[in-house]
Amino acid sequence: MVVIETPRSPRSRKAAKFERWGWLYMRISGMFLLVLIFGHLIINLVMNGGITQISFAFVAGKWADPFWKIWDGLMLWLALIHGTNGMRTIVNDYTERETLRKVLNYTLWVVCASLIILGTLVVTTFDPCVDSSVSHTLSVCK
Ligand code: HEM
Numbered sequence: 629m630v631v632i633e634t635p636r637s638p639r640s641r642k643a644a645k646f647e648r649w650g651w652l653y654m655r656i657s658g659m660f661l662l663v664l665i666f667g668h669l670i671i672n673l674v675m676n677g678g679i680t681q682i683s684f685a686f687v688a689g690k691w692a693d694p695f696w697k698i699w700d701g702l703m704l705w706l707a708l709i710h711g712t713n714g715m716r717t718i719v720n721d722y723t724e725r726e727t728l729r730k731v732l733n734y735t736l737w738v739v740c741a742s743l744i745i746l747g748t749l750v751v752t753t754f755d756p757c758v759d760s761s762v763s764h765t766l767s768v769c770k
Pocket residue numbers: 654655657658659661662665707708710711712713714715717718
């Protein structure tokens with residue numbers, strides 16, 4: 629006979645509060661991600677010649693405009709936190725050993741934080757004009 633265990637209740641009031649915010653975050657970030665991700669895909673891969681337009685010059689041109697830096701930065705932060713929190717839910721649902729659960733969740737957040745820091749550095753410090761062998765071909769560097 630298959631035994632279905634009673635769902636585990638949050639360990640403390642603080643944990644319950646965190647779960648509630650996590651639940652809400654998944655829905656709110658999901659709404660933003662719908663616009664950000666599909667907007668990103670349509671603009672980059674469908675409009676103006678589609679995928680053939682993607683090149684270093686295309687990225688340099690896009691990131692010359694702060695609007696696209698904010699768009700891509702938001703997508704990076706929201707999607708990484710959303711994906712990591714979603715994976716945390718899955719880990720909590722499926723791991724039975726407490727130590728393993730903690731190690732997996734800790735690893736998830738470390739990877740998430742590292743990718744957010746690296747990605748944010750790329751988006752905020754990107755300068756296509758530093759390499760003179762390429763910059764003379766780019767209108768944004770003139
Ligand atoms: C198109 C935009 C997206 C929308 C509207 C969306 C929406 C949602 C919602 C509402 C949930 C909660 C489901 C639940 O609690 O039962 C969820 C879970 C999840 N999402 Fe997203 N999401 C989007 C994009 C993404 C992206 C880009 C990633 C990866 C980086 C991702 C990874 C996950 C994961 C791992 C879960 C947990 C699944 C589970 O609990 O079984 N989602 N998503």
